[in-house]
Amino acid sequence: MIPQDPTNDPAYRLFVQRFGSLRRARIAETWLTIAVLALLFLISAVATDFSPEQIARGIPRIGEYFGKLLSIEPKRGAPSVPVLAWDHLFGGVKEPQSVAYWFYRIDVYTKLLWQTVQMAIIATVMGFTAAFVLCFPATGTLLPLRPVVFLVRRVLEILRTIPQVVLAFIFVWPFGIGPLAGILAIGIHTTGALGKLFTELNENADLRAVEGIRSVGGSWLAQMRYGVMPQVLPGFLSYGLLRFEINVRSSTIIGFVGAGGIGSELKRVIGFNIYEEVSAICILILLVVVALDLTSERIRHRFIGNTV
Protein backbone atom coordinates (compact mmCIF):
# COMPACT_ATOMS: atom_id res chain seq x y z
CA MET A 1 0.00 0.00 0.00
CA ILE A 2 1.01 3.58 -0.58
CA PRO A 3 1.85 5.14 2.80
CA GLN A 4 0.34 8.63 2.70
CA ASP A 5 -3.38 9.30 2.33
CA PRO A 6 -4.07 8.99 -1.38
CA THR A 7 -6.99 11.41 -1.17
CA ASN A 8 -4.50 14.24 -0.67
CA ASP A 9 -3.05 13.53 -4.09
CA PRO A 10 -3.21 16.69 -6.24
CA ALA A 11 -4.57 14.69 -9.20
CA TYR A 12 -7.45 13.43 -7.04
CA ARG A 13 -8.15 16.94 -5.68
CA LEU A 14 -8.35 18.19 -9.26
CA PHE A 15 -10.65 15.31 -10.17
CA VAL A 16 -13.00 16.07 -7.26
CA GLN A 17 -12.99 19.74 -8.19
CA ARG A 18 -13.79 19.07 -11.85
CA PHE A 19 -15.98 15.99 -11.77
CA GLY A 20 -17.25 15.83 -8.18
CA SER A 21 -20.60 17.42 -9.05
CA LEU A 22 -21.02 15.19 -12.11
CA ARG A 23 -20.37 12.10 -10.01
CA ARG A 24 -22.82 13.23 -7.33
CA ALA A 25 -25.41 13.96 -10.02
CA ARG A 26 -25.12 10.42 -11.40
CA ILE A 27 -25.42 8.89 -7.91
CA ALA A 28 -28.44 11.13 -7.19
CA GLU A 29 -30.03 9.99 -10.44
CA THR A 30 -29.68 6.35 -9.41
CA TRP A 31 -31.23 7.02 -6.01
CA LEU A 32 -34.04 9.03 -7.57
CA THR A 33 -34.88 6.12 -9.87
CA ILE A 34 -34.92 3.72 -6.92
CA ALA A 35 -37.10 6.11 -4.91
CA VAL A 36 -39.61 6.55 -7.76
CA LEU A 37 -39.87 2.78 -8.26
CA ALA A 38 -40.34 2.21 -4.52
CA LEU A 39 -43.06 4.86 -4.44
CA LEU A 40 -44.89 3.31 -7.40
CA PHE A 41 -44.70 -0.07 -5.70
CA LEU A 42 -46.14 1.34 -2.47
CA ILE A 43 -48.99 3.15 -4.24
CA SER A 44 -49.89 0.01 -6.20
CA ALA A 45 -49.68 -2.15 -3.10
CA VAL A 46 -52.09 0.11 -1.22
CA ALA A 47 -54.46 0.33 -4.17
CA THR A 48 -54.62 -3.45 -4.63
CA ASP A 49 -54.59 -4.43 -0.93
CA PHE A 50 -51.27 -6.19 -1.47
CA SER A 51 -50.45 -6.44 2.21
CA PRO A 52 -47.66 -8.53 3.74
CA GLU A 53 -49.90 -9.52 6.67
CA GLN A 54 -52.49 -11.01 4.36
CA ILE A 55 -49.83 -13.01 2.54
CA ALA A 56 -48.34 -14.15 5.82
CA ARG A 57 -51.79 -15.22 7.04
CA GLY A 58 -52.50 -17.08 3.80
CA ILE A 59 -49.24 -18.99 3.43
CA PRO A 60 -49.94 -21.69 6.06
CA ARG A 61 -53.30 -22.37 4.38
CA ILE A 62 -51.88 -23.02 0.90
CA GLY A 63 -51.77 -26.77 1.58
CA GLU A 64 -55.37 -26.91 2.81
CA TYR A 65 -56.88 -27.43 -0.64
CA PHE A 66 -54.65 -30.38 -1.38
CA GLY A 67 -55.17 -31.73 2.11
CA LYS A 68 -58.90 -31.74 1.51
CA LEU A 69 -58.40 -33.61 -1.74
CA LEU A 70 -56.48 -36.36 0.01
CA SER A 71 -58.68 -36.62 3.10
CA ILE A 72 -61.85 -37.49 1.21
CA GLU A 73 -63.07 -41.01 1.84
CA PRO A 74 -62.97 -43.09 -1.31
CA LYS A 75 -66.47 -44.38 -1.94
CA ARG A 76 -68.74 -45.39 -4.75
CA GLY A 77 -70.46 -42.47 -6.44
CA ALA A 78 -68.79 -39.18 -7.34
CA PRO A 79 -66.98 -37.44 -4.45
CA SER A 80 -67.43 -33.68 -4.16
CA VAL A 81 -63.80 -33.01 -5.09
CA PRO A 82 -62.25 -35.11 -7.88
CA VAL A 83 -59.46 -37.43 -6.76
CA LEU A 84 -57.68 -40.34 -8.28
CA ALA A 85 -57.36 -43.22 -5.85
CA TRP A 86 -54.83 -46.00 -6.15
CA ASP A 87 -57.29 -48.86 -5.57
CA HIS A 88 -59.59 -47.51 -8.30
CA LEU A 89 -56.88 -46.26 -10.65
CA PHE A 90 -57.24 -48.93 -13.31
CA GLY A 91 -60.97 -49.36 -12.95
CA GLY A 92 -63.41 -49.09 -15.82
CA VAL A 93 -65.11 -46.05 -17.33
CA LYS A 94 -67.98 -46.31 -14.86
CA GLU A 95 -65.76 -46.28 -11.78
CA PRO A 96 -65.14 -42.81 -10.25
CA GLN A 97 -61.54 -42.03 -9.19
CA SER A 98 -60.15 -44.15 -12.01
CA VAL A 99 -58.07 -42.85 -14.90
CA ALA A 100 -60.60 -44.16 -17.38
CA TYR A 101 -63.41 -42.25 -15.61
CA TRP A 102 -61.49 -38.99 -15.82
CA PHE A 103 -60.32 -39.38 -19.37
CA TYR A 104 -63.30 -41.20 -20.94
CA ARG A 105 -63.56 -38.45 -23.56
CA ILE A 106 -59.86 -38.44 -24.37
CA ASP A 107 -60.57 -38.76 -28.12
CA VAL A 108 -62.55 -35.52 -28.12
CA TYR A 109 -59.99 -33.77 -25.93
CA THR A 110 -57.11 -34.84 -28.16
CA LYS A 111 -58.82 -33.51 -31.25
CA LEU A 112 -59.64 -30.21 -29.53
CA LEU A 113 -56.17 -29.88 -28.03
CA TRP A 114 -54.65 -30.45 -31.44
CA GLN A 115 -56.95 -27.74 -32.80
CA THR A 116 -55.76 -25.40 -30.03
CA VAL A 117 -52.10 -26.13 -30.82
CA GLN A 118 -52.78 -25.56 -34.51
CA MET A 119 -54.40 -22.21 -33.71
CA ALA A 120 -51.27 -21.29 -31.77
CA ILE A 121 -48.98 -22.40 -34.61
CA ILE A 122 -50.80 -20.36 -37.25
CA ALA A 123 -51.10 -17.31 -35.00
CA THR A 124 -47.42 -17.49 -34.01
CA VAL A 125 -46.19 -17.84 -37.59
CA MET A 126 -48.41 -14.95 -38.70
CA GLY A 127 -47.38 -12.74 -35.81
CA PHE A 128 -43.69 -13.67 -36.12
CA THR A 129 -43.67 -12.82 -39.84
CA ALA A 130 -45.43 -9.49 -39.37
CA ALA A 131 -43.21 -8.56 -36.40
CA PHE A 132 -40.11 -9.54 -38.39
CA VAL A 133 -41.08 -7.19 -41.21
CA LEU A 134 -42.05 -4.34 -38.89
CA CYS A 135 -39.17 -4.50 -36.39
CA PHE A 136 -36.51 -3.14 -38.76
CA PRO A 137 -38.33 0.10 -39.64
CA ALA A 138 -39.16 0.40 -35.92
CA THR A 139 -35.50 0.54 -34.88
CA GLY A 140 -34.20 4.09 -34.66
CA THR A 141 -30.54 3.06 -34.69
CA LEU A 142 -31.04 1.24 -38.00
CA LEU A 143 -33.39 3.61 -39.79
CA PRO A 144 -32.69 7.36 -39.58
CA LEU A 145 -36.25 8.31 -40.66
CA ARG A 146 -37.79 9.48 -37.40
CA PRO A 147 -41.43 9.76 -38.58
CA VAL A 148 -41.42 6.20 -39.94
CA VAL A 149 -39.86 4.81 -36.76
CA PHE A 150 -42.39 6.76 -34.67
CA LEU A 151 -45.33 5.53 -36.75
CA VAL A 152 -44.34 1.85 -36.79
CA ARG A 153 -43.65 1.89 -33.06
CA ARG A 154 -47.10 3.33 -32.32
CA VAL A 155 -48.74 0.71 -34.58
CA LEU A 156 -46.94 -2.08 -32.68
CA GLU A 157 -48.06 -0.53 -29.40
CA ILE A 158 -51.70 -0.45 -30.45
CA LEU A 159 -51.54 -4.06 -31.66
CA ARG A 160 -50.30 -5.34 -28.31
CA THR A 161 -52.37 -3.09 -26.03
CA ILE A 162 -55.82 -4.38 -27.05
CA PRO A 163 -56.53 -7.46 -24.91
CA GLN A 164 -56.74 -10.65 -26.96
CA VAL A 165 -60.14 -11.57 -25.57
CA VAL A 166 -61.54 -8.22 -26.72
CA LEU A 167 -60.04 -8.76 -30.18
CA ALA A 168 -61.54 -12.24 -30.30
CA PHE A 169 -64.99 -10.83 -29.42
CA ILE A 170 -64.63 -8.28 -32.20
CA PHE A 171 -63.65 -10.98 -34.72
CA VAL A 172 -66.38 -13.42 -33.73
CA TRP A 173 -68.89 -10.96 -35.26
CA PRO A 174 -67.57 -10.85 -38.83
CA PHE A 175 -65.91 -14.29 -38.98
CA GLY A 176 -68.39 -16.29 -36.92
CA ILE A 177 -67.80 -18.64 -33.99
CA GLY A 178 -64.78 -20.89 -34.55
CA PRO A 179 -60.97 -20.94 -34.56
CA LEU A 180 -60.47 -18.20 -37.18
CA ALA A 181 -61.47 -15.38 -34.82
CA GLY A 182 -59.12 -16.73 -32.17
CA ILE A 183 -56.21 -17.10 -34.59
CA LEU A 184 -56.56 -13.52 -35.81
CA ALA A 185 -56.82 -12.16 -32.27
CA ILE A 186 -53.71 -14.01 -31.07
CA GLY A 187 -51.80 -13.28 -34.28
CA ILE A 188 -52.36 -9.55 -33.93
CA HIS A 189 -51.31 -9.48 -30.31
CA THR A 190 -48.23 -11.59 -31.15
CA THR A 191 -47.22 -9.07 -33.83
CA GLY A 192 -47.26 -6.24 -31.31
CA ALA A 193 -45.50 -8.15 -28.55
CA LEU A 194 -42.80 -9.75 -30.69
CA GLY A 195 -42.34 -6.51 -32.64
CA LYS A 196 -41.28 -4.73 -29.49
CA LEU A 197 -38.90 -7.49 -28.38
CA PHE A 198 -37.36 -7.78 -31.86
CA THR A 199 -36.87 -4.01 -32.00
CA GLU A 200 -34.97 -4.12 -28.74
CA LEU A 201 -32.74 -6.90 -30.03
CA ASN A 202 -32.07 -4.80 -33.13
CA GLU A 203 -31.11 -1.84 -30.98
CA ASN A 204 -28.45 -3.92 -29.25
CA ALA A 205 -27.00 -5.24 -32.51
CA ASP A 206 -23.38 -4.32 -33.16
CA LEU A 207 -23.40 -1.50 -35.70
CA ARG A 208 -19.86 -2.23 -36.88
CA ALA A 209 -21.17 -5.14 -38.93
CA VAL A 210 -23.78 -2.84 -40.49
CA GLU A 211 -21.07 -0.32 -41.30
CA GLY A 212 -19.12 -3.13 -42.97
CA ILE A 213 -22.02 -3.94 -45.27
CA ARG A 214 -22.63 -0.23 -45.96
CA SER A 215 -18.96 0.15 -46.88
CA VAL A 216 -19.26 -2.43 -49.65
CA GLY A 217 -22.18 -0.50 -51.19
CA GLY A 218 -25.01 -2.61 -49.77
CA SER A 219 -28.55 -1.21 -49.81
CA TRP A 220 -30.52 -0.68 -46.59
CA LEU A 221 -32.14 -4.06 -47.11
CA ALA A 222 -28.73 -5.66 -47.68
CA GLN A 223 -27.47 -4.04 -44.47
CA MET A 224 -30.42 -5.48 -42.56
CA ARG A 225 -30.07 -8.90 -44.19
CA TYR A 226 -26.32 -9.31 -43.77
CA GLY A 227 -25.37 -6.83 -41.04
CA VAL A 228 -28.22 -7.24 -38.58
CA MET A 229 -30.11 -10.50 -39.24
CA PRO A 230 -27.30 -12.95 -38.47
CA GLN A 231 -26.76 -11.21 -35.13
CA VAL A 232 -30.39 -11.05 -34.04
CA LEU A 233 -32.02 -14.16 -35.54
CA PRO A 234 -31.16 -16.57 -32.71
CA GLY A 235 -32.76 -14.07 -30.31
CA PHE A 236 -35.80 -13.72 -32.58
CA LEU A 237 -36.21 -17.48 -32.60
CA SER A 238 -35.91 -17.67 -28.82
CA TYR A 239 -38.61 -15.07 -28.33
CA GLY A 240 -40.72 -16.66 -31.09
CA LEU A 241 -40.68 -20.06 -29.38
CA LEU A 242 -41.46 -18.50 -26.00
CA ARG A 243 -44.36 -16.70 -27.66
CA PHE A 244 -45.58 -19.98 -29.13
CA GLU A 245 -45.82 -21.49 -25.66
CA ILE A 246 -47.69 -18.41 -24.42
CA ASN A 247 -49.98 -18.64 -27.46
CA VAL A 248 -50.91 -22.24 -26.69
CA ARG A 249 -52.20 -21.05 -23.33
CA SER A 250 -53.80 -17.99 -24.90
CA SER A 251 -55.67 -20.03 -27.49
CA THR A 252 -57.04 -22.16 -24.65
CA ILE A 253 -58.39 -19.11 -22.86
CA ILE A 254 -59.64 -17.52 -26.04
CA GLY A 255 -61.75 -20.61 -26.69
CA PHE A 256 -63.90 -19.41 -23.79
CA VAL A 257 -65.42 -16.70 -25.98
CA GLY A 258 -66.37 -19.17 -28.67
CA ALA A 259 -63.16 -19.14 -30.65
CA GLY A 260 -62.75 -22.93 -30.87
CA GLY A 261 -60.30 -25.44 -29.48
CA ILE A 262 -60.06 -27.04 -26.03
CA GLY A 263 -61.05 -23.73 -24.42
CA SER A 264 -64.66 -24.06 -25.52
CA GLU A 265 -64.80 -27.54 -24.01
CA LEU A 266 -63.11 -26.36 -20.80
CA LYS A 267 -65.70 -23.60 -20.46
CA ARG A 268 -68.48 -26.12 -20.97
CA VAL A 269 -67.26 -28.58 -18.30
CA ILE A 270 -66.58 -25.75 -15.86
CA GLY A 271 -70.13 -24.54 -16.51
CA PHE A 272 -71.54 -27.99 -15.74
CA ASN A 273 -69.30 -28.47 -12.66
CA ILE A 274 -67.82 -31.71 -14.05
CA TYR A 275 -64.66 -31.53 -11.96
CA GLU A 276 -63.11 -34.77 -13.16
CA GLU A 277 -63.14 -33.46 -16.69
CA VAL A 278 -61.81 -30.03 -15.64
CA SER A 279 -58.87 -31.72 -13.93
CA ALA A 280 -58.34 -34.05 -16.87
CA ILE A 281 -58.25 -31.18 -19.34
CA CYS A 282 -55.90 -29.13 -17.15
CA ILE A 283 -53.52 -32.08 -16.89
CA LEU A 284 -53.58 -32.55 -20.66
CA ILE A 285 -52.85 -28.84 -21.26
CA LEU A 286 -49.95 -29.02 -18.81
CA LEU A 287 -48.54 -32.06 -20.60
CA VAL A 288 -48.78 -30.32 -23.97
CA VAL A 289 -47.03 -27.20 -22.67
CA VAL A 290 -44.22 -29.26 -21.12
CA ALA A 291 -43.80 -31.22 -24.36
CA LEU A 292 -43.65 -28.00 -26.37
CA ASP A 293 -41.12 -26.51 -23.97
CA LEU A 294 -38.82 -29.50 -24.37
CA THR A 295 -39.14 -29.45 -28.16
CA SER A 296 -38.57 -25.72 -28.48
CA GLU A 297 -35.40 -25.96 -26.38
CA ARG A 298 -34.03 -28.57 -28.77
CA ILE A 299 -34.93 -26.48 -31.80
CA ARG A 300 -33.26 -23.42 -30.32
CA HIS A 301 -30.02 -25.19 -29.43
CA ARG A 302 -29.80 -26.70 -32.89
CA PHE A 303 -30.43 -23.31 -34.47
CA ILE A 304 -27.97 -21.19 -32.49
CA GLY A 305 -24.90 -22.97 -33.85
CA ASN A 306 -25.90 -22.55 -37.49
CA THR A 307 -25.17 -19.63 -39.79
CA VAL A 308 -28.10 -17.68 -41.19
Next chain:
Amino acid sequence: MLELEHLSRRFGDKTAVADASLTIAHGEMVGIIGRSGAGKSTLLRLINRLIEPSAGRILSDGRDVTGLRGAELRAWRARTAMIFQQFNLVNRLDVLTNVLCGRLNQMPTTRVLFKIFTPAERALAIRALDRLGLADVAMNRADALSGGQQQRVAIARALMQEPSVMLADEPIASLDPINAKVVMDALLDINQRDGITVLTNLHTLDTARTYCRRIIGMAAGRVVFDGKPEELTESVLHTIYGDAGDGAVLDERMTSTSLPMGIIPAMAR
Protein backbone atom coordinates in the same frame (compact mmCIF):
# COMPACT_ATOMS: atom_id res chain seq x y z
CA MET B 1 10.96 -15.25 -8.50
CA LEU B 2 8.58 -16.91 -10.92
CA GLU B 3 9.43 -20.45 -12.04
CA LEU B 4 7.71 -22.50 -14.69
CA GLU B 5 8.56 -26.20 -14.55
CA HIS B 6 7.83 -28.35 -17.60
CA LEU B 7 4.57 -26.50 -18.19
CA SER B 8 2.35 -27.97 -20.92
CA ARG B 9 -1.11 -27.35 -22.20
CA ARG B 10 -3.00 -29.38 -24.78
CA PHE B 11 -6.28 -28.44 -26.45
CA GLY B 12 -7.68 -31.69 -27.80
CA ASP B 13 -4.87 -33.21 -29.84
CA LYS B 14 -3.19 -29.83 -30.35
CA THR B 15 -0.36 -28.86 -28.03
CA ALA B 16 -0.37 -25.11 -27.37
CA VAL B 17 2.48 -25.06 -24.84
CA ALA B 18 4.93 -27.95 -24.67
CA ASP B 19 7.28 -28.52 -21.74
CA ALA B 20 8.07 -24.87 -21.07
CA SER B 21 10.59 -24.27 -18.27
CA LEU B 22 11.57 -20.72 -17.36
CA THR B 23 12.88 -18.78 -14.39
CA ILE B 24 12.00 -15.11 -14.19
CA ALA B 25 13.54 -12.94 -11.50
CA HIS B 26 11.78 -10.08 -9.70
CA GLY B 27 11.82 -6.85 -11.67
CA GLU B 28 12.74 -8.32 -15.04
CA MET B 29 11.19 -7.03 -18.25
CA VAL B 30 10.86 -9.97 -20.60
CA GLY B 31 9.65 -9.94 -24.19
CA ILE B 32 8.16 -13.11 -25.66
CA ILE B 33 8.30 -13.40 -29.44
CA GLY B 34 7.10 -15.99 -31.90
CA ARG B 35 4.65 -16.57 -34.70
CA SER B 36 0.88 -16.53 -34.23
CA GLY B 37 -0.11 -19.82 -32.65
CA ALA B 38 3.32 -20.42 -31.11
CA GLY B 39 1.72 -20.57 -27.65
CA LYS B 40 2.62 -17.10 -26.36
CA SER B 41 -0.93 -16.16 -25.29
CA THR B 42 -1.53 -19.57 -23.74
CA LEU B 43 1.71 -19.24 -21.74
CA LEU B 44 0.61 -15.92 -20.20
CA ARG B 45 -2.89 -17.25 -19.51
CA LEU B 46 -1.37 -20.29 -17.83
CA ILE B 47 0.66 -18.05 -15.52
CA ASN B 48 -2.44 -15.98 -14.61
CA ARG B 49 -4.30 -19.32 -14.24
CA LEU B 50 -7.03 -18.31 -16.70
CA ILE B 51 -6.14 -21.65 -18.30
CA GLU B 52 -5.31 -24.81 -16.39
CA PRO B 53 -2.05 -26.55 -17.34
CA SER B 54 -2.19 -30.13 -18.61
CA ALA B 55 1.15 -30.84 -16.95
CA GLY B 56 3.91 -29.02 -15.09
CA ARG B 57 4.09 -26.54 -12.22
CA ILE B 58 4.15 -22.81 -11.61
CA LEU B 59 6.17 -21.63 -8.58
CA SER B 60 6.12 -18.17 -7.09
CA ASP B 61 9.04 -17.60 -4.71
CA GLY B 62 9.14 -21.36 -4.21
CA ARG B 63 5.40 -21.68 -3.50
CA ASP B 64 3.48 -23.94 -5.86
CA VAL B 65 0.53 -21.97 -7.23
CA THR B 66 -0.59 -24.58 -9.78
CA GLY B 67 -3.14 -26.13 -7.47
CA LEU B 68 -4.63 -22.99 -5.93
CA ARG B 69 -8.43 -22.93 -5.69
CA GLY B 70 -11.14 -20.44 -4.75
CA ALA B 71 -10.06 -17.31 -2.89
CA GLU B 72 -6.36 -18.18 -3.10
CA LEU B 73 -6.61 -18.60 -6.86
CA ARG B 74 -8.39 -15.25 -7.23
CA ALA B 75 -5.73 -13.60 -5.08
CA TRP B 76 -3.03 -15.08 -7.33
CA ARG B 77 -4.82 -13.69 -10.39
CA ALA B 78 -4.91 -10.27 -8.76
CA ARG B 79 -1.16 -10.48 -8.15
CA THR B 80 -0.46 -11.31 -11.80
CA ALA B 81 -2.24 -8.56 -13.71
CA MET B 82 -3.27 -9.29 -17.31
CA ILE B 83 -3.30 -6.77 -20.15
CA PHE B 84 -5.08 -7.98 -23.29
CA GLN B 85 -4.67 -7.24 -26.97
CA GLN B 86 -8.34 -6.24 -27.21
CA PHE B 87 -8.15 -4.36 -23.86
CA ASN B 88 -11.08 -6.34 -22.32
CA LEU B 89 -12.60 -3.29 -20.66
CA VAL B 90 -16.28 -3.13 -19.77
CA ASN B 91 -17.52 -0.81 -22.50
CA ARG B 92 -20.68 0.29 -20.76
CA LEU B 93 -18.94 1.37 -17.56
CA ASP B 94 -17.11 4.65 -17.15
CA VAL B 95 -13.32 4.76 -17.18
CA LEU B 96 -13.04 5.34 -13.43
CA THR B 97 -15.17 2.30 -12.59
CA ASN B 98 -13.17 0.19 -15.06
CA VAL B 99 -9.98 1.13 -13.22
CA LEU B 100 -11.61 0.56 -9.82
CA CYS B 101 -12.39 -2.98 -10.99
CA GLY B 102 -8.70 -3.69 -10.33
CA ARG B 103 -9.64 -3.64 -6.62
CA LEU B 104 -12.52 -6.12 -6.75
CA ASN B 105 -10.41 -8.95 -5.39
CA GLN B 106 -9.76 -7.12 -2.13
CA MET B 107 -13.29 -5.83 -1.58
CA PRO B 108 -16.04 -7.40 0.56
CA THR B 109 -18.97 -8.82 -1.43
CA THR B 110 -21.49 -6.20 -0.32
CA ARG B 111 -19.31 -3.37 -1.58
CA VAL B 112 -18.72 -5.29 -4.82
CA LEU B 113 -22.43 -5.85 -5.45
CA PHE B 114 -23.50 -2.30 -4.65
CA LYS B 115 -20.53 -0.72 -6.46
CA ILE B 116 -19.35 1.13 -3.35
CA PHE B 117 -15.75 2.33 -3.58
CA THR B 118 -14.01 4.34 -0.87
CA PRO B 119 -12.60 7.81 -1.55
CA ALA B 120 -9.11 6.34 -1.02
CA GLU B 121 -9.76 3.74 -3.73
CA ARG B 122 -11.09 6.40 -6.07
CA ALA B 123 -8.04 8.53 -5.35
CA LEU B 124 -5.70 5.63 -6.18
CA ALA B 125 -7.60 5.04 -9.42
CA ILE B 126 -7.34 8.70 -10.37
CA ARG B 127 -3.63 8.66 -9.53
CA ALA B 128 -3.15 5.64 -11.80
CA LEU B 129 -5.13 7.32 -14.57
CA ASP B 130 -3.23 10.57 -14.09
CA ARG B 131 0.04 8.72 -14.37
CA LEU B 132 -1.11 7.48 -17.78
CA GLY B 133 -2.38 10.91 -18.79
CA LEU B 134 -6.07 9.98 -18.62
CA ALA B 135 -7.47 11.76 -15.54
CA ASP B 136 -9.47 14.05 -17.85
CA VAL B 137 -11.58 11.23 -19.27
CA ALA B 138 -12.29 9.46 -15.96
CA MET B 139 -16.05 9.98 -16.25
CA ASN B 140 -16.34 9.02 -19.94
CA ARG B 141 -17.64 5.66 -21.03
CA ALA B 142 -14.80 3.26 -21.85
CA ASP B 143 -15.96 2.64 -25.41
CA ALA B 144 -15.88 6.38 -26.12
CA LEU B 145 -12.06 6.31 -25.97
CA SER B 146 -9.56 5.58 -28.72
CA GLY B 147 -7.75 2.24 -28.78
CA GLY B 148 -4.56 3.68 -27.32
CA GLN B 149 -6.48 5.35 -24.50
CA GLN B 150 -8.41 2.14 -23.79
CA GLN B 151 -5.17 0.18 -23.49
CA ARG B 152 -3.84 2.74 -21.03
CA VAL B 153 -7.07 2.42 -19.01
CA ALA B 154 -6.42 -1.33 -18.96
CA ILE B 155 -2.90 -0.65 -17.65
CA ALA B 156 -4.34 1.65 -14.98
CA ARG B 157 -6.71 -1.15 -13.97
CA ALA B 158 -3.72 -3.50 -13.76
CA LEU B 159 -1.87 -0.96 -11.59
CA MET B 160 -4.85 -0.84 -9.21
CA GLN B 161 -4.30 -4.54 -8.59
CA GLU B 162 -0.90 -3.63 -7.09
CA PRO B 163 0.48 -6.71 -8.82
CA SER B 164 3.93 -8.21 -8.57
CA VAL B 165 3.81 -9.35 -12.20
CA MET B 166 2.21 -7.78 -15.25
CA LEU B 167 1.37 -10.10 -18.13
CA ALA B 168 0.77 -8.16 -21.34
CA ASP B 169 -0.64 -10.19 -24.24
CA GLU B 170 0.18 -8.35 -27.47
CA PRO B 171 -0.56 -5.01 -25.79
CA ILE B 172 0.26 -2.93 -28.85
CA ALA B 173 -0.93 -5.17 -31.67
CA SER B 174 -4.08 -3.11 -32.27
CA LEU B 175 -2.43 0.29 -31.84
CA ASP B 176 -0.81 2.83 -34.14
CA PRO B 177 2.95 3.44 -33.75
CA ILE B 178 2.65 6.49 -31.51
CA ASN B 179 0.11 4.87 -29.20
CA ALA B 180 2.21 1.71 -29.25
CA LYS B 181 5.16 3.70 -28.02
CA VAL B 182 3.11 5.43 -25.30
CA VAL B 183 1.88 2.04 -24.05
CA MET B 184 5.33 0.40 -24.18
CA ASP B 185 6.87 3.41 -22.41
CA ALA B 186 4.20 3.08 -19.70
CA LEU B 187 5.04 -0.61 -19.23
CA LEU B 188 8.76 0.18 -19.07
CA ASP B 189 8.10 2.94 -16.54
CA ILE B 190 6.04 0.58 -14.38
CA ASN B 191 8.84 -1.98 -14.59
CA GLN B 192 11.61 0.46 -13.65
CA ARG B 193 9.89 2.75 -11.15
CA ASP B 194 7.61 0.25 -9.40
CA GLY B 195 9.86 -2.77 -9.81
CA ILE B 196 6.99 -4.85 -11.20
CA THR B 197 8.02 -7.83 -13.31
CA VAL B 198 6.71 -7.42 -16.87
CA LEU B 199 6.16 -10.29 -19.28
CA THR B 200 4.95 -9.13 -22.63
CA ASN B 201 4.13 -10.92 -25.86
CA LEU B 202 5.22 -8.89 -28.85
CA HIS B 203 4.68 -9.20 -32.56
CA THR B 204 7.36 -6.74 -33.53
CA LEU B 205 10.97 -7.71 -33.09
CA ASP B 206 12.39 -4.23 -32.84
CA THR B 207 9.96 -3.36 -30.02
CA ALA B 208 11.18 -6.40 -28.13
CA ARG B 209 14.80 -5.41 -28.77
CA THR B 210 14.20 -1.81 -27.69
CA TYR B 211 12.32 -2.43 -24.47
CA CYS B 212 13.41 -5.81 -23.15
CA ARG B 213 16.80 -6.87 -21.82
CA ARG B 214 15.70 -10.48 -22.05
CA ILE B 215 13.87 -12.12 -24.91
CA ILE B 216 12.17 -15.50 -25.04
CA GLY B 217 11.41 -17.06 -28.40
CA MET B 218 8.65 -19.62 -28.80
CA ALA B 219 7.90 -21.91 -31.73
CA ALA B 220 5.21 -24.59 -31.88
CA GLY B 221 4.63 -24.36 -28.12
CA ARG B 222 8.30 -24.77 -27.16
CA VAL B 223 10.75 -22.26 -25.74
CA VAL B 224 13.43 -22.21 -28.43
CA PHE B 225 15.38 -19.13 -27.38
CA ASP B 226 16.10 -17.40 -24.08
CA GLY B 227 18.71 -14.67 -24.06
CA LYS B 228 19.74 -11.10 -24.67
CA PRO B 229 18.53 -9.10 -27.69
CA GLU B 230 22.09 -9.05 -29.10
CA GLU B 231 22.03 -12.83 -29.32
CA LEU B 232 19.07 -12.77 -31.73
CA THR B 233 21.03 -13.66 -34.83
CA GLU B 234 19.70 -14.51 -38.24
CA SER B 235 19.81 -18.23 -37.57
CA VAL B 236 18.10 -17.85 -34.17
CA LEU B 237 15.32 -15.85 -35.81
CA HIS B 238 14.97 -18.58 -38.37
CA THR B 239 14.43 -21.09 -35.56
CA ILE B 240 11.80 -18.89 -33.94
CA TYR B 241 9.92 -17.73 -37.00
CA GLY B 242 10.86 -20.66 -39.18
CA ASP B 243 10.22 -21.04 -42.83
CA ALA B 244 6.59 -20.30 -43.40
CA GLY B 245 6.63 -22.82 -46.19
CA ASP B 246 5.10 -20.22 -48.45
CA GLY B 247 8.35 -18.59 -49.49
CA ALA B 248 7.81 -15.66 -47.12
CA VAL B 249 11.10 -14.18 -45.96
CA LEU B 250 11.38 -12.33 -42.67
CA ASP B 251 11.84 -8.66 -43.37
CA GLU B 252 11.81 -6.35 -40.38
CA ARG B 253 11.01 -3.33 -42.47
CA MET B 254 7.59 -4.86 -43.06
CA THR B 255 6.84 -6.00 -39.53
CA SER B 256 8.13 -2.97 -37.66
CA THR B 257 5.56 -0.61 -36.27
CA SER B 258 7.60 1.01 -33.56
CA LEU B 259 9.15 4.41 -33.73
CA PRO B 260 12.81 4.96 -32.90
CA MET B 261 13.33 6.07 -29.30
CA GLY B 262 13.10 9.80 -28.80
CA ILE B 263 11.23 10.66 -32.00
CA ILE B 264 8.33 12.07 -30.00
CA PRO B 265 10.00 13.72 -27.03
CA ALA B 266 6.68 15.08 -25.72
CA MET B 267 5.52 11.53 -25.14
CA ALA B 268 8.65 10.38 -23.36
CA ARG B 269 7.82 10.62 -19.72
